[in-house]
Amino acid sequence: MSDTRHTPVLIIGSGPAGYTAAVYASRAMLKPILVQGIQPGGQLTITTDVENWPGDASVMGPDLMVRMEAHAKEMGTEIIGDHIMSLDLSKRPFTAKGDSGTVYTANAVILATGAQAKWLGLPSEEHFKGFGVSACATCDGFFYRGQEIVVIGGGNTAVEEALFLTNFASKVTLIHRRDSLRAEKIMQQRLFKNPKVEILWDHTVEEVVGSDEPRGVEGVRARHVETGAITEIPCKGFFVAIGHAPATELVSEQLDMHNGGYVKVEAGSTRTSVPGVFAAGDLTDHIYRQAVTSAGMGCMAALDAEKFLAEMAGEAPAEAGVYAVAPDAAE
Structure with a gap:
């Protein structure tokens, strides 16, 4: 019998976007679950020196991702070494099935699955x-x-x-x-x-x-x-080494796409065509494709998800950009 786990926010992917989203969602007391995927840490785990990460003149990509994962855990994110095989966005709570057999349900989903080599x-x-x-x-x-x-x-x-x-x-x-x-x-x-x-x-x-x-x-x-x-x-x-393609297999038939397969989000946000589903990082960014912009989008996605859950629960935000959501308000 498969195990079923529920979370207000399910984060799929573990690169800079996913881990940053996890930090912000945890700080909002949303008890997020982050499913790492096949390649925990994303593309930076196969990158050598990173010389454009603010605050580090030079840092090894794998080391940076280890630090990000530790930060997300410290904030309270539950990080699971599983791979999502299917995702149903047709109704809430959304349902994801892992390769482990675990079923994850969530009121909001943050997609941060990144890109794969072409x-x-x-x-x-x-x-x-x-x-x-x-x-x-x-x-x-x-x-x-x-x-x-x-x-x-x-x-x-x-x-x-x-x-x-x-x-x-x-x-x-x-x-x-x-x-x-x-x-x-x-x-x-x-x-x-x-x-x-x-x-x-x-x-x-x-x-x-x-x-x-x-x-x-x-x-x-x-x-x-x-x-x-x-x-x-x-x-x-x-x-x-001819570039990467967005890893959108889970949602290619469920979300609006553009520019050759990237998830389309509303201008100035991470909101996708399905309310409650947010996208951050390389699977939606066909222009910049940098670790720092992915991290920034991860922050945006968590704040967008926080606002969405607060509105679902009928709560008004305490102030712009900060939403007071009880840990289990959306459950």
């Missing part, structure tokens, strides 16, 4: 995933000590991955389909100065090549976007 969609890429093809340099870079590595992409993620991989590789080739990078200028400068890095401009990867016994990557075939000329680049590791 792939090229090549059959050869799929064939060699886990055997030389990866989307996480911090996870797998260690395995390519002294080897040649190829990274594809042109944004901050690609440049960060390429720079990190120079700690292990003998050579890193960055392939980009344009003649200039989209990454921040300071990161580009570091990349251009690194003697281990070579950039192949105006190319796309057409195929990952390798052996099957044992299975492993041996190189990539890159095609020039204008001439069609093929260049073969030997490598033992191929890292895909």
Whole structure:
């Protein structure tokens, strides 16, 4: 028999948005439950140095998320290591089912499921995933000590991955389909100065090549976007860093979407098309996509949820931005 848990506020996701929402919801005495998901801590757990988090000139991504989780727990959030498999937003209380078999019901839901790495969609890429093809340099870079590595992409993620991989590789080739990078200028400068890095401009990867016994990557075939000329680049590791897609599978048929699959929220708020459901972080932000903006949206989502529950309970807010909600008022 499955266990059923009820909470005034269910937070799904455990990146900066989710943990910040948990801190604020806990301070409002809403007794939130936060379900961490498959990747507790989100994308920052696979990020090396974070240099744009206010108050820290440099902090390791996993360390920052450990601190955020501890803060949320200290405030009173119940954090559960489960993965939500389905979510019913058709009626309140909303119902979520976890992979553990636990059923969660809630009067308000904060979605903070973040984003997932995009792939090229090549059959050869799929064939060699886990055997030389990866989307996480911090996870797998260690395995390519002294080897040649190829990274594809042109944004901050690609440049960060390429720079990190120079700690292990003998050579890193960055392939980009344009003649200039989209990454921040300071990161580009570091990349251009690194003697281990070579950039192949105006190319796309057409195929990952390798052996099957044992299975492993041996190189990539890159095609020039204008001439069609093929260049073969030997490598033992191929890292895909072409961005991320919002993780909206749970709600794609239940909430309004825009801009290619991001959850749509009302301007200046985190309110979605379903009253009582709020969205924060990368699953709704197609513009900024920063840890600090995700955290800010997590704060907004908790305050929006607090106001919603207060109105449900027939209580007026004590003052702007602060809502006096009894711990179990919405239960």
